[in-house]
Amino acid sequence: MESVLGRYRNLIILVGVLFAQMLGLAVQVKRTTDTESTRLIRIWTVSAVTPFEKGLVWIRTSTYNIWHNYAYLRGVRQENRDLKAEIERLRIEQVRLKEDADQARRLQALLSFKEEYISKTLPAQVIGSTGSELSRAVYIDKGSADGLEHDMPVITADGVVGKVLQVFKRTSLVLLLNDQTSGVGAILEKSRIQGVAKGTATGEVFLDRVMSDQQVEPGEKLLTAGGDRVFPKGLPLGTVTKVSPGQEVFLNVRVKPAVNLSRLEEVLVIVKKEERQAVAEDVAPVRAADVLAQRLPGVPDKPPADDPNKAKTADSASGTQNPAVVPPAVSPNKPPAPKPNASTGSVPRAEGVAEKQSSGTPVMKPAVSNTQTNDAKIVEKPSKPAASPQSGIPPQ
Amino acid sequence: MPITYTSGEQVEVYRFSVPVTIGVPLVALFLQAWLPLHIHFFSVFDLPLLVTIFFAMARRSQVAGLLTGGIIGLLQDSLTHQPIGVYGIAKTIVGYGASSLGIKLDVENAGARFLVILFFYTAHQTIYFMIARALVRLTLEWSWQRELGAAVANAVLGVFLFFLLDRFKQRT
Numbered sequence: 001m002e003s004v005l006g007r008y009r010n011l012i013i014l015v016g017v018l019f020a021q022m023l024g025l026a027v028q029v030k031r032t033t034d035t036e037s038t039r040l041i042r043i044w045t046v047s048a049v050t051p052f053e054k055g056l057v058w059i060r061t062s063t064y065n066i067w068h069n070y071a072y073l074r075g076v077r078q079e080n081r082d083l084k085a086e087i088e089r090l091r092i093e094q095v096r097l098k099e100d101a102d103q104a105r106r107l108q109a110l111l112s113f114k115e116e117y118i119s120k121t122l123p124a125q126v127i128g129s130t131g132s133e134l135s136r137a138v139y140i141d142k143g144s145a146d147g148l149e150h151d152m153p154v155i156t157a158d159g160v161v162g163k164v165l166q167v168f169k170r171t172s173l174v175l176l177l178n179d180q181t182s183g184v185g186a187i188l189e190k191s192r193i194q195g196v197a198k199g200t201a202t203g204e205v206f207l208d209r210v211m212s213d214q215q216v217e218p219g220e221k222l223l224t225a226g227g228d229r230v231f232p233k234g235l236p237l238g239t240v241t242k243v244s245p246g247q248e249v250f251l252n253v254r255v256k257p258a259v260n261l262s263r264l265e266e267v268l269v270i271v272k273k274e275e276r277q278a279v280a281e282d283v284a285p286v287r288a289a290d291v292l293a294q295r296l297p298g299v300p301d302k303p304p305a306d307d308p309n310k311a312k313t314a315d316s317a318s319g320t321q322n323p324a325v326v327p328p329a330v331s332p333n334k335p336p337a338p339k340p341n342a343s344t345g346s347v348p349r350a351e352g353v354a355e356k357q358s359s360g361t362p363v364m365k366p367a368v369s370n371t372q373t374n375d376a377k378i379v380e381k382p383s384k385p386a387a388s389p390q391s392g393i394p395p396q
Numbered sequence: 397m398p399i400t401y402t403s404g405e406q407v408e409v410y411r412f413s414v415p416v417t418i419g420v421p422l423v424a425l426f427l428q429a430w431l432p433l434h435i436h437f438f439s440v441f442d443l444p445l446l447v448t449i450f451f452a453m454a455r456r457s458q459v460a461g462l463l464t465g466g467i468i469g470l471l472q473d474s475l476t477h478q479p480i481g482v483y484g485i486a487k488t489i490v491g492y493g494a495s496s497l498g499i500k501l502d503v504e505n506a507g508a509r510f511l512v513i514l515f516f517y518t519a520h521q522t523i524y525f526m527i528a529r530a531l532v533r534l535t536l537e538w539s540w541q542r543e544l545g546a547a548v549a550n551a552v553l554g555v556f557l558f559f560l561l562d563r564f565k566q567r568t
Contacts, residue, residue, distance in 0.1 A: 010458040014492050017466055018485055025481035025531055045425070045474040052426050131428035132483075133439050134534060135476030139429070165477050173477060180535055181477070201535050262436050 043168060046139070050171045053127040054141055061125075118232055120272035121155075122146060126264045127171070136179035136203060137162070138264060143170045151230055153270045159236030159258030160184065160224060161267050172269075176261050177237070178203045185228035186237050189221040197222060197237050197255060205238060207253035216243045216253050232273055410454040410565040420561065421447050421468045429475055440546045442517070444468045445487065446554045449516050450561050452491045453498035461498075465491020479532055486523040490516050506555050513554040517547040 005012065124140040142148050144167045152164040154174045162182060166173040175182050178199035186197040186207055193214050195207040210216060220240045226233025236258040246252035412420075424443040432439040448468050452461030469487030473480040494516055497503065503512050521543050528534040 010462075010492075013459055014462050014488070017462055017488055021466070021470075021481040021484045021488065022531070025479055025485070025527075028479035028481070029532055041470065041480060042474045045471050048422060049426050049429055049475065053430050056430065126433065128429040129432050129439075130476040131425070131432065131439075131444075131472065132476050132478075134528065134536070135478050137477050138433070175477060179477075201537055264433070 042166065046168050046171055046173075050127060050139060050141075053139065057125055057127050057141070118270050118272075119274045120270075121268040122148070122271050124154075124172075124267050124269055126267060130173075133203070134180075134201065136176045136182075136199065136261070137165060137173050138176065139171050140174055140267060140269070141171060142269065143168045143172050145169050147271055148172050148269060149271075153231045153235075154267050155235060155270065156259050156264070156267055158260075159238070160231060161259050161261065161264065163230055164269065174267070177257055177259075178205050178261055183208075183228075184231055184237060185225040186222050187225040188216065188240070189223055191215060191217075191220065194225055194227075195253070203261075205255040205257050207240070207255055208250070210251045210253050212245060212249050212251050214251070216240060216251060218243060222255050232270070408567065409456050410567065412451070412454075412564055412566065416564045417451075420451075420564070421464075421471070425468070425471055425475065428472070440549050441553055442520070442550060443557075444472050444483075445490065445517065445520055446513065446550065446557055447561075448487050448491050449494045449513060449554070450558050452494035453503055453512070454565060456495055456498040458492050458495045458499075461491035461493075461495025462488050463491070465489070465494075478528075478534070482524060482527050482532060485527055486520050489523055490520045493519065506559075509555050509558050510551045513551040514547050517550045518543060521546075 122142060124142040126138050127141050128139040130137050130139075140154075148164055148167050150164060150167055154161040154163060160177055162174050162176040162179070164172050165175040176199070177184060177197065180199050180201050182199045184197045185194070187194045188207075191214070193210055193216060195209045198206055198208045200206060207216075207222060218240050222237040222240060224231040224233055224235040224237055238255040238257040240253055241256045242252075242254040244252045244254075421444065424447040428441075428443045448461075448465045451464045455461065455464075465487035466484055469484035470480060472483040472487075494512070497512065501508070503509055525536055525538055528536055
């Protein structure tokens with residue numbers, strides 16, 4: 001017996017070591033969500049490897065900064081001029097976008113929309129990878145000591161990178177969007193078709209669960225849908241590059257990620273999100289008549305004067321409404337008629353409770369609370385009851 | 397203090413100092429994790445595997461080889477988010493096989509090393525593929541073209557790396 005054991009000693013040790021590893025593997029696979037059992041060995045390895053990575057990143061960044069800040073100053077004047085011109089262009093663009101955003105907020109406020117806002121982000125440096133093509137994840141130089149937690153979204157200015165998967169004290173592992181175990185709730189920008197953006201073993205990203213009878217065009221942008229409770233809604237995920245028939249009743253929608261996931265250097269971790277009611281900020285109270293009149297641009301009380309711009313200027317100068325708001329086409333004194341909601345076809349009802357102002361004039365208090373509408377308060381003089389769809393005014 | 401894991405009679409057995417025994421695998425792991433971020437094609441290489449083969453063949457001890465492979469593999473696993481043990485099992489087998497081969501063959505010249513690395517890289521990938529699919533249920537796609545290309549690339553790198561690591565060898 002001893003001679004047999006001695007003869008096959010090495011083979012027995014091999015089988016023993018393999019058996020122990022397979023047993024450990026089986027236990028981990030069974031506990032699909034629990035990584036605590038292997039956390040210690042992960043901490044040891046990460047603690048052994050990441051300090052070197054951090055050191056190298058620091059040396060590289062410092063060298064780059066010295067070169068960039070002190071040595072490489074040629075062309076800075078020209079660059080400065082170009083940047084100033086760019087700022088001017090962006091300012092003009094900003095004014096236009098602000099008006100659009102204000103209008104969108106007012107409408108959202110009226111519809112009691114709740115939105116998720118990114119309220120705090122933490123910049124982090126990518127210091128290393130997993131070194132395996134089957135585990136598409138990167139290490140960043142921020143950890144639990146910096147306030148990072150499991151499942152926090154990670155982005156760049158271009159779009160979504162992934163989410164925090166494992167958090168150590170000074171480092172964290174970020175699962176990339178193109179890993180085969182990754183999945184993000186997604187929506188196509190124009191067609192509003194929803195699906196799940198999933199990675200594959202080869203590092204590609206596909207939009208999963210899109211029915212074959214739906215129309216998806218290459219070139220369409222893919223955004224986060226916000227339904228997965230990890231990523232806020234509307235962050236760029238990528239662009240559709242190829243659409244082909246897939247298995248069963250689904251389409252194969254290949255997506256090029258918005259972020260170059262193989263060239264990551266700095267990322268932003270969203271450490272705080274807020275869900276709050278959409279409000280129209282910096283907008284003076286608007287009368288209900290004005291709000292409703294905006295919805296009926298084609299029913300003017302008086303025909304515009306010779307120069308419609310003059311009337312517009314006069315209206316704005318009166319201070320009764322925000323200049324950003326398009327002036328009403330009807331007189332505020334005349335009861336306006338509601339317009340059906342463009343998207344749903346429903347008609348906004350002027351429901352409310354009649355109240356008396358201090359001056360004694362009764363006003364209609366809208367059914368929508370003031371906190372919801374905030375500064376876009378709907379206060380109307382009920383000289384005549386608000387028009388309803390039954391009033392005979394055809395919806396536009 | 398030098399460490400000797402085994403002894404040989406007909407073939408020369410080498411030993412390595414403690415800093416080399418610990419430091420070389422750690423540096424290999426570090427480079428494997430760091431370089432692909434900056435040199436994207438570097439992800440084709442498997443430095444921890446090359447180090448495993450080198451140590452296993454130089455020491456010419458099956459137990460030392462399988463333990464070296466197992467430990468390096470487990471450390472490599474622990475850097476990923478996948479279950480720990482997939483690389484561990486694959487490298488344990490490779491370590492055992494490489495040391496078994498090292499006992500019987502002289503693999504000191506470049507041609508023999510090239511072929512040995514080519515064979516063990518392919519074996520490693522095959523074992524990894526089977527474990528990942530059968531035990532962990534990962535979705536993997538096997539491509540002979542890609543694997544053979546990666547095997548040749550690793551073999552070329554391995555030949556140069558082995559000559560570099562030969563400097564750390566100490567005769568028993």
